[in-house]
Amino acid sequence: MGGYTLIEHASLASRNTLRVDARARLLAEIRDASKLPELLEFLAIRNGCVLPLGEGSNVLFTGDFDGTVVVMATRGVQVESDGDSARIAVAAGERWDDFVRWTLGQGYAGLENLILIPGTVGAAPIQNIGAYGCEVAEFVESVEAWDTREQRVVILDHATCAFGYRDSLFKREPGRYIVTAVRFLLPRNRPLRTDYAGIDEQLARMGVDKPAPFHVAEAVVHLRTKKLPDPAVIGNAGSFFKNPIVDAALAEALKREHPELAAWPQADGRSKLSAAWLIEAAGFKGLREGDAGISNRHALVLVNHGNATGPQLWALAQKVMAGVRKKFGVQLEPEPVVIGS
Missing domain, CATH: 3.90.78.10 (UDP-N-acetylenolpyruvoylglucosamine reductase, C-terminal domain)
Structure with missing residues (x-):
């Protein structure tokens, strides 16, 4: 089918990083966000539960899911820059770590402390991911989503997203919103956050006394790989x-x-x-x-x-x-x- 694929009785073992062997009644993989309304109108989906899922790095399945798991596999990054900052619209299916590394390569600041977090861009605002003293909410201008209740595309501004510590509107109303894109506002220059969980000490070990965002990212990568087990290994x-x-x-x-x-x-x-x-x-x-x-x-x-x-x-x-x-x-x-x- 154009823009998406459907799988019945789908295994989720490779779609969650805890490697739990669970199954979904239906698994829908979306390559074109504009096809979501068509997909969700199928009788087998419309009358059941819907679970948006990224890379499964923030979920624990304690049983099979008797509904439709929707995986956004969309790609794309669009940039509007005024020189000192940029509005960057990112498709939900882009990998978070790839996006962070791209922003660093483009000379933008802000996301360096959030490098190496597994998952997709679309999942980032749901959890309000955070690490090393920073949260993604600080840089989210708005979120585009399909509202399953109102049956339309909505643009939710920062305030409406109601971000909290590892929390957001999307977690409080599970299943209502399927995130299709996230718009970030990123500066080229901002004060770096290095006073958290050993970053300053790691920068000193690296011999860096005037750090740039990419130095902070390198320090965070070192700290994360030293402290946290790799989901690819365990x-x-x-x-x-x-x-x-x-x-x-x-x-x-x-x-x-x-x-x-x-x-x-x-x-x-x-x-x-x-x-x-x-x-x-x-x-x-x-x-x-x-x-x-x-x-x-x-x-x-x-x-x-x-x-x-x-x-x-x-x-x-x-x-x-x-x-x-x-x-x-x-x-x-x-x-x-x-x-x-």
Whole structure:
């Protein structure tokens, strides 16, 4: 069919980075975003659930999906530049890391801290991906999407997207929007964020005293590859647990008892705590139960050592959350979307 393909009873094992063997009743791969309305009018799709899926780097399937998984395989980048900055419209199917590297090659700044994050451009605003002190929301001007409720293309400006910490309108209304493109506003010059999680120290090791964006990107690549397991080598979805945001009183009490606990003050007076520290201090780093495990390289990462099922991985994640809650009184939440639980 022109612009898309449909597969019945499709395996999703190669379409999620945790390598969970789940199936979808239908899998639709879209190469032309203008064909989405036609596809979604099929009776078998119209009356069922729809799940937009990028590279599956932010999802845990705990069972089969009795609906249609929609994968955007669209490509394209369009640039409107005024010299000092650029509006860049990017098709949802473009790979995120490829796009970040392209912006660096074009001399744009802003996304350097977000290099090497797996996934697609269309998935980036859904999760409001973030790393090393930066979030993609800072650079998103608008998101183009198909609104399945209103049956039309919508352009959602930055405010309407309602971005939060690993959160957005798209996560709060799952299945309603299928992102087709993202428009970014990127400058050529901006202050670099190097004061987070070892970037300054890595730049010093690199002998860089006047860093440019590409230097920061190189430092982040080094730090990520050193700390995080490669999904191509062992199944994982990157950081599985969010850093919890707690009331100042609880943060202060925990810091008095555990001075080494990292805590970052938030604008609303609360504090964000290091989930990695909490998990490791609760004794879960490196834990393995069957083929489900917590990485011995980074306590935030849930890993599939081979043939772990979705329910087995989710059970281990819940065990970690319960253990941290019991020891510290802090409730952890998963970053990925858990489908089927």
